[in-house]
Amino acid sequence: MKAPFGLTIMRDVSIAKSEFVAGKKAITKIQNFQNVPELMEYCALPEVTKYAKAFIGPNIMAMHTMLINKPPDPGTKSSRHPMHQDLYYFPFRPAERIVCSWTAMEKVHRKNGCLVVLPGTHRGEMLEHGYPKWEGGVNKMYHGILDYSPDQPRVHLEMEAGDTVFFHPLLIHGSGMNRTDGFRKSISCHYASSDCQYIDTSGSIQDFISDEMTSLVNDRMKKRGIKDYKITFADIWRMKGRLVHGREGTLT
Numbered sequence: 001m002k003a004p005f006g007l008t009i010m011r012d013v014s015i016a017k018s019e020f021v022a023g024k025k026a027i028t029k030i031q032n033f034q035n036v037p038e039l040m041e042y043c044a045l046p047e048v049t050k051y052a053k054a055f056i057g058p059n060i061m062a063m064h065t066m067l068i069n070k071p072p073d074p075g076t077k078s079s080r081h082p083m084h085q086d087l088y089y090f091p092f093r094p095a096e097r098i099v100c101s102w103t104a105m106e107k108v109h110r111k112n113g114c115l116v117v118l119p120g121t122h123r124g125e126m127l128e129h130g131y132p133k134w135e136g137g138v139n140k141m142y143h144g145i146l147d148y149s150p151d152q153p154r155v156h157l158e159m160e161a162g163d164t165v166f167f168h169p170l171l172i173h174g175s176g177m178n179r180t181d182g183f184r185k186s187i188s189c190h191y192a193s194s195d196c197q198y199i200d201t202s203g204s205i206q207d208f209i210s211d212e213m214t215s216l217v218n219d220r221m222k223k224r225g226i227k228d229y230k231i232t233f234a235d236i237w238r239m240k241g242r243l244v245h246g247r248e249g250t251l252t
């Protein structure tokens with residue numbers, strides 16, 4: 001079966017490049033489910049959108065969608081997600097009009113790699129990100145804060161199935177290793193007000209992620225024979241965004 005347009009299936013770095021082996025616990029996430037109506041129902045749930053609207057106003061777009069399936073760690077510690085700020089991935093502002101909802105689909109706790117957050121960091125600046133130098137490798141696009149110090153006070157978000165946390169895109173967060181035999185499942189949506197504006201991030205600390213994301217698309221097009229295709233960072237997000245409540249605005 002052909003995957004819906006835009007859907008990205010991500011695999012753990014330790015297995016991503018090897019042959020598919022039945023039973024290997026490889027899939028870490030399904031990203032960009034904007035064209036999968038059954039999953040998009042999550043983004044439109046009134047129980048979720050009422051809080052999203054309280055944070056960012058009545059006109060909301062689902063910009064980034066993820067079904068996260070943290071697999072049992074393959075022994076490389078690569079199931080960890082490095083500490084990062086989501087705003088680093090976005091070429092739209094203001095940050096105050098963006099909020100993430102993250103819903104546990106089962107009990108999440110320290111053993112299966114719950115979210116870890118640094119309280120108060122949403123009041124700070126966007127920091128420099130890059131791939132951490134982890135011995136067992138790092139999953140694609142899992143950029144982390146470069147000079148992150150593990151000594152800062154942090155909170156582990158242990159949650160029951162259905163519990164939802166909403167957080168600001170500058171909040172420093174990540175998640176731990178999954179030391180259990182099961183997958184740790186959650187579903188998440190980044191909402192932005194449709195009145196947000198795309199910004200030009202060139203020359204900023206977002207260059208690294210912007211280049212990585214745009215090259216992925218441009219290289220894929222080149223392989224299909226469309227040589228001069230040049231997507232921009234903003235175009236990528238324009239393609240993902242879907243209005244879920246209220247009216248369209250500058251982000252559409």
Ligand SMILES: O=C(O)CCC(=O)C(=O)O
Binds near residue numbers: 068070113114175
């Ligand atoms: O669910 C997780 O393990 C962390 C997900 C996350 O922070 C992200 O994908 O940006």
